[in-house]
Amino acid sequence: MNKLYNVSASPHTRSRTTTATIMQDVTIALIPASIFGIFNFGMNALLIILTSIVTSVLTEYIYEKAMKKPLTTGDFSAVVTGLLLALNLSPTVPLWIPVIGSIFAILVVKMLYGGIGQNFMNPALAARCFLLISFAGRMNNYVIEQVSGSASTPKIFQYLSKGVVAIDGISGATPLASLRAGETVDLLNLFIGKTAGTIGETSVAAILIGGIYLLLRKVITWRIPVLYLASFSVFVLLFGGRGFNMNFLIGHLFGGGLMLGAFFMATDYSTSPITRMGHVVYGIILGIMTGVFRLFGASPEGVSFAIIFCNMLVPLIEKVTLPNMFGKEAKANE
Numbered sequence: 001m002n003k004l005y006n007v008s009a010s011p012h013t014r015s016r017t018t019t020a021t022i023m024q025d026v027t028i029a030l031i032p033a034s035i036f037g038i039f040n041f042g043m044n045a046l047l048i049i050l051t052s053i054v055t056s057v058l059t060e061y062i063y064e065k066a067m068k069k070p071l072t073t074g075d076f077s078a079v080v081t082g083l084l085l086a087l088n089l090s091p092t093v094p095l096w097i098p099v100i101g102s103i104f105a106i107l108v109v110k111m112l113y114g115g116i117g118q119n120f121m122n123p124a125l126a127a128r129c130f131l132l133i134s135f136a137g138r139m140n141n142y143v144i145e146q147v148s149g150s151a152s153t154p155k156i157f158q159y160l161s162k163g164v165v166a167i168d169g170i171s172g173a174t175p176l177a178s179l180r181a182g183e184t185v186d187l188l189n190l191f192i193g194k195t196a197g198t199i200g201e202t203s204v205a206a207i208l209i210g211g212i213y214l215l216l217r218k219v220i221t222w223r224i225p226v227l228y229l230a231s232f233s234v235f236v237l238l239f240g241g242r243g244f245n246m247n248f249l250i251g252h253l254f255g256g257g258l259m260l261g262a263f264f265m266a267t268d269y270s271t272s273p274i275t276r277m278g279h280v281v282y283g284i285i286l287g288i289m290t291g292v293f294r295l296f297g298a299s300p301e302g303v304s305f306a307i308i309f310c311n312m313l314v315p316l317i318e319k320v321t322l323p324n325m326f327g328k329e330a331k332a333n334e
Helices: 019-041 043-066 077-087 096-113 123-134 175-180 187-192 204-216 223-239 246-254 258-265 276-296 303-311 314-321 328-333
Strands: 143-146 157-160 163-166 169-171
Touching: 019 043, 019 077, 019 204, 019 258, 043 077, 043 096, 077 096, 077 123, 077 258, 096 123, 123 258, 123 303, 175 246, 187 204, 187 246, 204 258, 223 246, 223 258, 223 276, 246 258, 258 303, 276 303, 276 314
Parallel strands: none
Antiparallel strands: 143 169, 157 163
16 A cells, blocks of 8 residues: 555656657758758858748747746747748848748747647748738749859849949749740759749758658658648649640649648648548648649749648548547447
8 A cells, every 4th residue: 555656637658759859850851951042042041041040039039028928939949930931932032021921920820829839820831921912022033043253154244334243143933933834844953953942942852851851750741741742743634734744743743832831831730630531631632722723823833822721721621530439429429
């Protein structure tokens, strides 16, 4: 009778996995895309990334201090939000754009709804959609080539009255805009990342490295990204108007923010279903909605709006896909 047993509420299984370890893994997985974005677009991309991360962390810290809430800046969730937002921005945006976006993401979308786990849509994507609507011109100005001003590339010089002036980069259409115009795209450049786009979306290779890392670490499951990409592919083949044109299909898969969204934003714990069947339904709807936005919408891109739309469907998806309980009660309900 000397031994006392303490009985606590379930669940009784304990894990060393915490919010901080998960967010750290996501941060590590985003490093390849971040490094390539900085290499591809130059120091302005680095400044945008740092500005977005610092603003996100400071916004969360100041809000929690002002509201006298426990500080959560150490869980890396604000870092992930800032980094994801930066990777979804054009490398040409001024630094006040990531500042406004980060404040909106953390304060409006995350903290005012109760903090991490309480937000009903992905904060980084919600901020990107807000910025796209508010500052469309700046958000849709992309660089396709960074240049150094060497004499071997005369196309990059502007001949003015006072001499030759080098420019930083050449703006141009994104691969998705080219596909919509009926042009073909260079798939190898798309895979490597030597093309126009946001800081973190251009290199499929870098994104896949990060996505595989998350899968190996069991931070995410394969269902959402695989079913998202598969359902989108089927939709494009059926309704794209190009038949089984592989350049068109792979161009859509590799172009824009589809890969980044599939592995890093559609899989967000707070805004995606928790049931296995919910993953299936969620992934399929994501693919269909992205196809609708891309093929029939005004903009050639559609990943951000598709994920935000599906985030709002998650409560309904979970309600429909909730598994039956074991035991007599489950049998009685059948």
